[in-house]
Amino acid sequence: MGRQNEGLHRNTTVIWRCFRLLLITFVFIPASTYAQEKSAQDGDSARVLALETLWNQAEVEKDASALNHLLADNFSYVDIDGSLQNKTEFLDSIKHPPERIETIGNESLKTRVYHDTVIVIGTYHERGTLNGKGYYHHGRFTDTWIKDGSSWMCVASQSTLIEH
Secondary structure (H helix, E strand, C coil): CHHHHHHHHHHHHHHHHHHHHHHHHHHHHHHHHHHHHHHHHHHHHHHHHHHHHHHHHHHHCCCHHHHHCCEEEEEEEECCCCCEEEHHHHHHHHHCCCEEEEEEEEEEEEEEEECCEEEEEEEEEEEEEECCEEEEEEEEEEEEEEEECCEEEEEEEEEEECCC
């Protein structure tokens, strides 16, 4: 009877060791991998949000050259009036805008990271003058950024006015 208990004890010990190994393999390692992926996603989000701020500054300063470095060659922009512009048309509108933008600010920004793509959804406030009259726009936007090598490029942007 003693040998049976000893064999049973060894089998139980082996089973527990296997269970702990499986637990480590399927719980702790994926959790560590998830934490690394989450950290990378947070870094990508932060970089893209910084680029969103640079975009606003470049637009206020009519700096089409700076914006050129942020936009992919196949960039598409849907403006508040529903018009569609490619990269060249958008950059021309920055160089020669019909309005004089004084300030642009983003808020309520949310990012979604999908591998090498970051989608930014948020709201913006823009103040300026158009035809000598002051204006204020409050809108919602969606920007889609892709990683191209080590750089982030915006491939699509869409803006919609929010009624007050």
